[in-house]
Amino acid sequence: ENTMDGFGKNAQMFTIILLTHGDDLEADNISIEDFIGKKCDDSFKKLISDCGNRYHVFNNREKDHTQVKELLQKIDNMVKENGGGCYTNKMLQEAEASIRKEMERIMKEKEEEMKREREQLESKHKQEVEQMKEELEKQKNKTEIERRQREQQLKEKEEKIKEQQELRKRRNTEKQTIERERQKRNSSVCNGKKNVRIWKKK
Secondary structure, eight states, rough: HHHHTOTTTGGGGGEEEEEOOOHHHHHOOOOOHHHHHHHHHHHHHHHHTTTTTEEEEEOOOOOSHHHHHHHHHHHHHHHHHHEEEEOHHHHHHHHHHHHHHHHHHHHHHHHHHHHHHHHHHHHHHHHHHHHHHHHHHHHHHHHHHHHHHHHHOOOOHHHHHHHOOOOOOHHHHHHHHHHHHHHHHHHHHHHHHHHHHHHHHH
């Protein structure tokens, strides 16, 4: 059937299907009609139907020319059915032109399909890149936020340590001041008692 497509859509009008080994069918006692109806697939049946059910069976062991004459008669009948015309070179050229046109159409569709697929791939790649950029930006922002939080925590900790140090320093200073004043008072008391003893002796 694909071979017939190469001769154009009207080629079936000028075609007779030739079948050989008809002697094998006779040996098996099977008619050509039964063979086509029961043994052949649907594509072959369609081919015969498209050719106007024109077919001829050759018996390879037949010696006389009867089957050849029958074939020629079928050919004459086919030509008459086609108005006396035959399959011409012009028809073949038209078929070839039609095939070229169809091939160009198929190639154009294929190119457009490939272009669409390429554009889809590019769009998908672009989306993936943008998504990756967004994820990297989110990760960058998250890292920056965490860094600032750590810096703030460290700063607060340092300030707290500094406050504690200042507090201890003030307390130590206060203690030292209190201790000096206490020592000073004690010294004054001792000196006063000493002066009293000296005065009593006098």
